[in-house]
Amino acid sequence: MSKEINRLHPVSAIITSVKALKSMILPIAIIIISNGFNFSLNFRSEHFFETILLFGVWGVAALLALIGGIIKWRTFVYWFEDGELRVTYGLFVKKKRYIPFERIQSLNYNEGVFHRIFGLVKVQVETAGSKGGKPEVELTAIRKAAADVIELEMRHAKSEAVQQQDQAQVIEEAVSTPMIYHMSMRDLLVLATTSGGIGVVLSGLVAVASQFSDIIPYETVFHELADFVKIGAFLVALTVMVVLIVAWIVSVIITLINYYDYTVRIEEDKLIITKGLLEKKRITLPLNRIQAIRIVENPLRQLTGFATVVVESAGGNGEDGNDKKITLFPLIKKPDCMQTLEQLFPDMNWHPTFIRSPKRARPFFYRIDFIWLVPIIGACSYFFYPYGLLSLLLIPLKILLGIWQHKTAGYQIDGKQLAMQYRVFSRITLIMEKKRIQSIESTQSYFQKRKNVMSIKATVMSGATGTTGSVSSLEQRDAETILTWYEHS
Amino acid sequence: MRAQPIHQISRKGLTVWRFYGVIQTLVLLIVAGLVSYGTYYFEWPSFIFFIAGAVVVLSAILSIFIFPKIRWERWRYEVREHEIEVQHGLFVVKRTLIPMVRVQHVDTTQGPILKKYDLGNISISTAATVHTIPALVMDEADVLRARISDLARVAEDDV
Numbered sequence: 001m002s003k004e005i006n007r008l009h010p011v012s013a014i015i016t017s018v019k020a021l022k023s024m025i026l027p028i029a030i031i032i033i034s035n036g037f038n039f040s041l042n043f044r045s046e047h048f049f050e051t052i053l054l055f056g057v058w059g060v061a062a063l064l065a066l067i068g069g070i071i072k073w074r075t076f077v078y079w080f081e082d083g084e085l086r087v088t089y090g091l092f093v094k095k096k097r098y099i100p101f102e103r104i105q106s107l108n109y110n111e112g113v114f115h116r117i118f119g120l121v122k123v124q125v126e127t128a129g130s131k132g133g134k135p136e137v138e139l140t141a142i143r144k145a146a147a148d149v150i151e152l153e154m155r156h157a158k159s160e161a162v163q164q165q166d167q168a169q170v171i172e173e174a175v176s177t178p179m180i181y182h183m184s185m186r187d188l189l190v191l192a193t194t195s196g197g198i199g200v201v202l203s204g205l206v207a208v209a210s211q212f213s214d215i216i217p218y219e220t221v222f223h224e225l226a227d228f229v230k231i232g233a234f235l236v237a238l239t240v241m242v243v244l245i246v247a248w249i250v251s252v253i254i255t256l257i258n259y260y261d262y263t264v265r266i267e268e269d270k271l272i273i274t275k276g277l278l279e280k281k282r283i284t285l286p287l288n289r290i291q292a293i294r295i296v297e298n299p300l301r302q303l304t305g306f307a308t309v310v311v312e313s314a315g316g317n318g319e320d321g322n323d324k325k326i327t328l329f330p331l332i333k334k335p336d337c338m339q340t341l342e343q344l345f346p347d348m349n350w351h352p353t354f355i356r357s358p359k360r361a362r363p364f365f366y367r368i369d370f371i372w373l374v375p376i377i378g379a380c381s382y383f384f385y386p387y388g389l390l391s392l393l394l395i396p397l398k399i400l401l402g403i404w405q406h407k408t409a410g411y412q413i414d415g416k417q418l419a420m421q422y423r424v425f426s427r428i429t430l431i432m433e434k435k436r437i438q439s440i441e442s443t444q445s446y447f448q449k450r451k452n453v454m455s456i457k458a459t460v461m462s463g464a465t466g467t468t469g470s471v472s473s474l475e476q477r478d479a480e481t482i483l484t485w486y487e488h489s
Numbered sequence: 490m491r492a493q494p495i496h497q498i499s500r501k502g503l504t505v506w507r508f509y510g511v512i513q514t515l516v517l518l519i520v521a522g523l524v525s526y527g528t529y530y531f532e533w534p535s536f537i538f539f540i541a542g543a544v545v546v547l548s549a550i551l552s553i554f555i556f557p558k559i560r561w562e563r564w565r566y567e568v569r570e571h572e573i574e575v576q577h578g579l580f581v582v583k584r585t586l587i588p589m590v591r592v593q594h595v596d597t598t599q600g601p602i603l604k605k606y607d608l609g610n611i612s613i614s615t616a617a618t619v620h621t622i623p624a625l626v627m628d629e630a631d632v633l634r635a636r637i638s639d640l641a642r643v644a645e646d647d648v
Binding site for chain 1: 585588
């Protein structure tokens with residue numbers, strides 16, 4: 001085992017400082033804007049002190065960030081010893097962290113724009129104990145070759161622990177990694193155009209607009225607007241359209257950049273997901289941590305035969321922060337999806353035939369909603385008299401949605417696996433193994449009892465908490481079958 | 490039709506819940522008093538008096554007499570060798586199955602009111618969920634906790 005001391009690449013100093021500075025930009029921008037750009041370096045100006053104070057504080061903070069970055073880079077060292085990854089850093093307070101290779105759950109690679117210029121990579125080392133989605137160790141920037149060394153060392157240590165394996169063979173294994181899914185340009189475009197990203201962009205626009213509220217001369221705008229409205233509602237509609245289209249295009253571009261070259265590979269017992277155009281991301285996910293598979297089809301995509309596949313996984317892994325729902329296939333044709341899943345998890349049944357909710361249970365899917373619908377309709381009709389009556393349309397809509405939900409509700413037990421299907425709007429198919437289910441709950445209201453129907457909820461571990469799948473109003477006999485199946489595990 | 494879990498929680502639990510109902514009603518009474526005072530002082534419409542009164546009376550009837558009784562009668566649990574089954578609910582009857590292999594740890598907690606009646610709550614945690622059996626006689630809770638953690642230790646499984 002090498003006892004070489006490794007350092008981060010000098011660029012990491014810049015990356016660390018830029019990261020610190022980035023969080024300061026918004027407050028500074030807000031202060032500058034709210035001051036209305038009343039800055040002056042003229043000693044006699046009344047704004048002189050404000051200017052000095054603001055830029056002085058900001059300058060010091062920026063300097064500190066830079067120094068902090070340099071210190072972190074200068075003091076950060078890592079090496080491999082006794083089958084452990086050892087890291088020390090800190091100037092005054094020396095921090096040391098030793099992680100045994102067997103405990104490492106995943107190595108995530110990330111390449112930002114800075115990284116790509118210099119051929120570097122950010123490595124996040126995660127163990128099962130990672131708290132709050134934070135990686136145990138983060139190597140801000142190292143050469144790609146150095147990152148490969150870590151992986152090799154890790155494999156070496158692991159295989160040594162299990163059996164004295166030939167190192168050459170280990171390296172060979174590392175090279176051949178079969179690709180199981182690659183997102184085609186067509187799928188990528190469909191994903192980008194149908195994703196809900198537009199809402200995010202719109203709310204972003206609103207937020208930006210409200211930031212500038214101080215400098216936009218609203219009165220002038222208002223007068224202009226009055227003229228504008230006179231010209232005609234047509235123009236207003238046109239502007240709204242243009243704004244929406246621009247927002248949509250931006251969201252499409254963002255999705256394209258984020259999901260570009262989306263590839264899933266399988267390596268030994270790990271899934272490896274790579275994606276991204278500007279910022280390349282690589283996520284590893286041990287297969288044995290997968291708790292359940294969720295296939296989500298929103299109505300539009302269900303119609304066109306597309307689905308999204310989400311993996312529920314336990315422990316401290318994930319794309320961003322606490323979100324442990326890792327998307328396995330962002331968008332995939334339904335038949336391809338089933339085929340690929342079959343390859344991945346051959347033990348499971350990917351073509352479940354569902355036992356549906358009985359016909360007499362149908363009213364339970366919409367009746368309860370009248371409780372909140374009726375007051376809303378009443379209020380709308382009363383306060384906006386003629387047009388408010390349109391809210392009556394909510395009732396048939398809700399009934400139709402309820403019927404749809406009823407048609408979707410179903411379950412299937414196949415040996416050691418439970419499949420549930422249900423929808424709110426999107427159809428969700430949740431497939432989980434018995435040994436992964438944390439608990440099962442049945443619920444039955446007074447009215448359901450009279451009709452002999454029962455709802456079932458099953459919870460699996462996901463991230464730090466859990467994910468619950470629920471099928472409403474199954475035949476009571478069926479619900480009890482599930483409970484009995486779950487007993488005596 | 491599945492049989493109900495066999496054990497009921499302590500009769501004293503019902504007393505404790507009624508006590509909670511009394512506290513809740515007292516808090517509401519204070520709020521209602523303030524509102525009534527405001528109504529009198531600012532000369533708001535007088536139907537507010539009636540609403541405030543009705544809310545207090547309703548809360549008293551429901552949260553002291555009716556709800557604790559229904560809840561207590563519903564509450565059942567059973568600790569078997571392989572799983573724990575819990576049944577509870579006021580309007581909706583919920584039954585939960587927790588396999589022993591999934592149990593991560595068991596806690597007992599006891600607040601001042603529960604302590605007065607020598608009762609305790611027992612919480613069973615799995616990796617993803619927490620299930621609480623309320624108002625058990627403290628000795629019983631201790632025995633149960635020891636038993637569950639004993640049974641849970643037998644089988645080990647990942648996550």
